[in-house]
Amino acid sequence: MTPRLSLIGSGNVAxxxxxxxxxxxxxxxxxxxxxxxxxKALSDTIGADFTTDFSQLHPETELCILAVSDDAVxxxxxxxPKLSCLLVHTSGAVPMQQLATYGARIGVFYxxxxxxxxxxxxxxxxxxxxxxxxxxxxxxxxxxxxxxxPKCYQVDSEQRKMLHLAAVFVNNFxxxxxxxxxxxxxxxxxxxxxxxxxxxxxxxxxxxxxxKDWQTGPARRGDERVLKGxxxxxxxxxxxxxxxxxxxxxxxxSSSHE
Amino acid sequence: MTPRLSLIGSGNVAxxxxxxxxxxxxxxxxxxxxxxxxxKALSDTIGADFTTDFSQLHPETELCILAVSDDAVxxxxxxxPKLSCLLVHTSGAVPMQQLATYGARIGVFYxxxxxxxxxxxxxxxxxxxxxxxxxxxxxxxxxxxxxxxPKCYQVDSEQRKMLHLAAVFVNNFxxxxxxxxxxxxxxxxxxxxxxxxxxxxxxxxxxxxxxKDWQTGPARRGDERVLKGxxxxxxxxxxxxxxxxxxxxxxxxSSSHE
Numbered sequence: 001m002t003p004r005l006s007l008i009g010s011g012n013v014a015x016x017x018x019x020x021x022x023x024x025x026x027x028x029x030x031x032x033x034x035x036x037x038x039x040k041a042l043s044d045t046i047g048a049d050f051t052t053d054f055s056q057l058h059p060e061t062e063l064c065i066l067a068v069s070d071d072a073v074x075x076x077x078x079x080x081p082k083l084s085c086l087l088v089h090t091s092g093a094v095p096m097q098q099l100a101t102y103g104a105r106i107g108v109f110y111x112x113x114x115x116x117x118x119x120x121x122x123x124x125x126x127x128x129x130x131x132x133x134x135x136x137x138x139x140x141x142x143x144x145x146x147x148x149x150p151k152c153y154q155v156d157s158e159q160r161k162m163l164h165l166a167a168v169f170v171n172n173f174x175x176x177x178x179x180x181x182x183x184x185x186x187x188x189x190x191x192x193x194x195x196x197x198x199x200x201x202x203x204x205x206x207x208x209x210x211x212k213d214w215q216t217g218p219a220r221r222g223d224e225r226v227l228k229g230x231x232x233x234x235x236x237x238x239x240x241x242x243x244x245x246x247x248x249x250x251x252x253x254s255s256s257h258e
Numbered sequence: 259m260t261p262r263l264s265l266i267g268s269g270n271v272a273x274x275x276x277x278x279x280x281x282x283x284x285x286x287x288x289x290x291x292x293x294x295x296x297x298k299a300l301s302d303t304i305g306a307d308f309t310t311d312f313s314q315l316h317p318e319t320e321l322c323i324l325a326v327s328d329d330a331v332x333x334x335x336x337x338x339p340k341l342s343c344l345l346v347h348t349s350g351a352v353p354m355q356q357l358a359t360y361g362a363r364i365g366v367f368y369x370x371x372x373x374x375x376x377x378x379x380x381x382x383x384x385x386x387x388x389x390x391x392x393x394x395x396x397x398x399x400x401x402x403x404x405x406x407x408p409k410c411y412q413v414d415s416e417q418r419k420m421l422h423l424a425a426v427f428v429n430n431f432x433x434x435x436x437x438x439x440x441x442x443x444x445x446x447x448x449x450x451x452x453x454x455x456x457x458x459x460x461x462x463x464x465x466x467x468x469x470k471d472w473q474t475g476p477a478r479r480g481d482e483r484v485l486k487g488x489x490x491x492x493x494x495x496x497x498x499x500x501x502x503x504x505x506x507x508x509x510x511x512s513s514s515h516e
Contacts, residue, residue: 008281012445070484093476093484098516112452112476114459121459127452153452165488166439169498170453171460172475173505177431179512188420194370194385194411195428201372201379202429203461207454211437215371215432218351226328226351230423235320239508240427245433245506250497254437 003062006030006077007086008054012115014067020123022046024147030058047114054079063086063140064101065109074098086137087098095157096131107132107142109177110146110160114171123148129155129163180240188216206241219251261320261398264288264343266312266334268296270373271348272325278381280304280513282405288316303442312337319343321398323367324357332356344395350422353415354389365390369406372429381406387421438498442488470512477506480515 005026008016010033018028030049033039043050049058057064057080064083067090068076074094077087078101087099088107099106108131113121126147131153132138138154145152155163178199182192205214218226227248234241263284265276268291275363276286288307292298307316313323315338322341325348326334332352336359345357346365357364366389371379377387386403390407390412391441396412403410411420413421436457440450463472492499 020511052455060345070481081500093487108422109279112464113456114472116463116472117457119463127451151452153448155448159446159448161487162442162489163448163452165491166442166446166474167456168488169442169502170436170439171456172473172477172505172509173501174432174457174460175464175469175473176505176509176512177427177435178464179473180468181428182508184420184424184427188417188424190411190413190417192422192468193423193465194409195385195424197384198425198429199432199461199464201377202432203457205372205377206433206436206457207451210450214372214374215430215433215437216374217426219426219430223294223328229351229419230426233423233465239511240505243431243501244427244509246497246501247329247434251430251434251500253497254434 002026003144004029004058004060006032006058006061006064007034007048007067008033008040008064009067011024011069012117013111014065014122015042015117016041016123017065017067017090017111018046019150020121021144024123026144026147030061032057050215053254055081057081057083059083063144064089064255065079066091070094073181074101079101084138086132088132089143091166092129092160094163097157103239105134105137107137107141108155108157108160110155112167125149125151127151129153129160131156131160167212180243183237184240215251215255217251219248220255222255224254260284261402262287263318264316264413265300265306265321265325266290266315266322267325268293268300269325269327270375272323273300273370273375274373274381275323275325275348275369276300276304276306276377278379278406279402282381284402284405287508290315296385313339315339316339317341320359321402322373323348332359334362334481344390344398345392350387350418350425354391355415363390363392364393365395365399366413366415366418367379367403368413370421370425383407383409385409385411387411389418393412407422438501442498449482473509473513475509477509478515480510487502 005028007028028048029229031043064087070091073089077099086105088109097106110129112127126149130141263286265286265295286306291303322345328349331347335357344363345360368387384407388399424500
C-alpha cells in the first residue's frame, strides 16, 4: 500500500526522508515549504510538485509528513487545511498532541538518526518509531516504515520523550566528549585521527551487550592518583574539569552498585 | 629488523599485543608473568618460552615489552636484571621515567586502543605511539610499530599524558553516555538497539572534520524549553541530571565562542 504523500519542510530531515522514500519507490507527490529555494530544490530532486502555500496541500493527499523544526510543528499544523488525510510529524521531542488542532487523524513518524547536510544517511537499518492517535492509522505508518527499514517500533509520546533524551546523551553529549578530546589533542600538538580507532571501537563494543559491562579506565578502577592527575591537567579548562570530576564520580558510583 | 623479543605480562594488552606480533611474523621468544595460568596460556598460544620469575629474563633479549597494569610498571621494572636490552612499557598514563631504575635504554610502545578480553583487536589501523630515552633506540621501536600498523607516532611523555586524558573522554566518558542512554531506555521499556545506528553515525561523522562542527541538539540551539524539560525528566537521577546540565552548559558556551 503506497499512500499519496505530501511532505512539509525542506531542511535536513525532510530532504533525507524525501530522498529515501523516493529511493524505495514511494513517490512524494508534493513538497510544501516556506523556504522557496530549498523547497524547490528538494521537489525538483524527488520529482514532486512544490508550493510555499500550506493552504495548497493537495486535497487527495493520504499521508502528510510534517518534517519541520520542533518549534514550528504546532504552528504549521494549525495552518493546514482541515483535510481527511493522516498528519504525522517526524520529531523525537514533540508530543503527538501538538498536532491536535489539525484534527483526529494525527501521528508520529520518527526516524531515529542525526541528519546533517552533506552526509548520506542509510535508512536500511534505521529504527523508525511510529505512533498514531487512532489505532486504524497504524498499519499505514507501519507499512511505510517497513518500506524504509526492517526496524519499525511502536513508541508512544511518553516513551519517545525518554528516547529523545537518551539520544541527546548518546549523540550530542558523546560528540561533546569527542570535541573535548580533540581540543586536548590540539593543545598537545597531536592530530585528532590518533583517536579515531578508539572512537570506532568504543561504539562497536557498546553495541554488544550492555555499555556498562565494557567500562574501563581510572574511574572504573577507582584509581584516585590518575583521577587527581587528570583534574590537575585540566586546571586551565574549568568546564572540562567539572565534567571530568562529575562523570568520573558517576562511573565510580555506578561501578560500586555492582 | 626483527629483534629478539620478551613480553612481560599476560593481561589484555599483553595478550592482544603478543598475538598481533606473532601474526605479523614477529616471534615473541619469552613470556614472563606472575600469573602462571594466564602467562602459560599466552606463551602456549604464541609459541614462546614461559617463566614466572622476572630474574630469568633471557640475556639475549633485544627488546623487552612490559605490558602490565599502570601501577605495576615501576615495581616490575625495578625487579628486572640489568641487561643491555631496550625496555619499553605499553601504558598511556605512565611516564617513561618510571622505568629509570632499569637503566638508560628505556622507552614506550603504546598502542592506542581499548583492549578487552573476548574482543578481537585489529592492529592494522591502530596508532602506535613510541618514545625512547636514547634517540638511537627509536628506529627499533619504529620498525616494530610499522610491522603492526602504518600509523606510528613519536609522542613524548608530556604529550602522551594529554593523549591518555583525551582517550578517557573519548572512550570511558563516551561509554558512560551510552550507559546512561541504555538506562533511560530500559526505564521506558525500549530496547537499547534502537540507539545503535545513532551511536555508529555519531562516531563516523566526528571522524570527518572537527566534532564541534557536527554538534546538534537542544544545547547547541540554546533551546531552553527542551533543556528544562530534559532536566525535569531526570529528576529521579541526580547524577545524570547534573551531567546533563553541565555538559549542556559546556556545549552552549563552546557554541557561543564561535
